[in-house]
Amino acid sequence: MMIPVTFWSYFAELAGCAETVVTVSDGATIEVLLKHLYTSYPALAEMRRSTLIAVGVEYQDGEYVLKAGDRVSLFPPVQGG
Amino acid sequence: MKRFLSITHDPIDEAGLLAARSMSAGMGAAVYFSGVVRAQEGSELIVAIDYSCFVPMAEHQFHRLFDQLEQRGSVESLRLIHRIGRVAVGEASLWIEVVSAHRGEAFSACQWVIDEMKRVVPIWKKPVLVTEKPVA
Structure with a gap:
């Protein structure tokens, strides 16, 4: 299953790209996806404690089970205003 | 509750x-807040802030906040505009207005929406630093 991932704000600079695609097994959780990402983009691993995760337009946590068609976003704490 | 939301590159x-502004006869309070870009961010002098935004999620999260506010039943209308892109020092990046029957509800709702926005709405800012010091 291929999951598109978007990095927002300075996470894109840390990753060196704004988007990527990660292949995971059926039934994989976001936690599994993150392990793949942190191997490919170690600079993001350093931000894991402050990383916010969304699937589509909803916040999710590491236990969320990914489905075909999901789009994941990773980003730092928000700063509107 | 009437609501208006705009996430825009245009000046406010x-x-x-x-x-x-529209208020029905039973409304006695209109509170608005204008958030303006300061010339200093932390210890750095800046000329502007670049705002970036995950727009579809930001709109969704704003409307979730508005839904929660609507459940209180005390707010007649809420209007919120947030700029994205480059916003110069002295310009407004955020404008919000709450209309309700009494001032306490209006102040409280205005403060609550801003606090929650800063917690859940995916907007980020990047200061644009002053690169040349002014001549003394």
Whole structure:
């Protein structure tokens, strides 16, 4: 299953790209996806404690089970205003 | 509850927004807040802030906040405009107005929406630093 991932704000600079695609097994959780990402983009691993995760337009946590068609976003704490 | 949300690159037309205000006869409070870009961010002098935004999620999260506010039943209308892109020092990046029957509800709702926005709405800012010191 291929999951598109978007990095927002300075996470894109840390990753060196704004988007990527990660292949995971059926039934994989976001936690599994993150392990793949942190191997490919170690600079993001350093931000894991402050990383916010969304699937589509909803916040999710590491236990969320990914489905075909999901789009994941990773980003730092928000700063509107 | 009437609601208006705009996430825009355009400057905020505060005079136009005020002129377009609508309140029913039972409403006695209109509170608005204008968030303006300061010339200093932390210890750095800046000329502007670049705002970036995950727009579909930001709109969704704003409307979730508005839904929660609507459940209180005390707010007649809420209007919120957030700029994205480059916003120069002295310009407004955020404008919010709450209309309700009494001032306590209006102040409280305005403060609550801003606090929650800063917690859940995916907007980020990147200061644009002053690169040349002014001549003394």
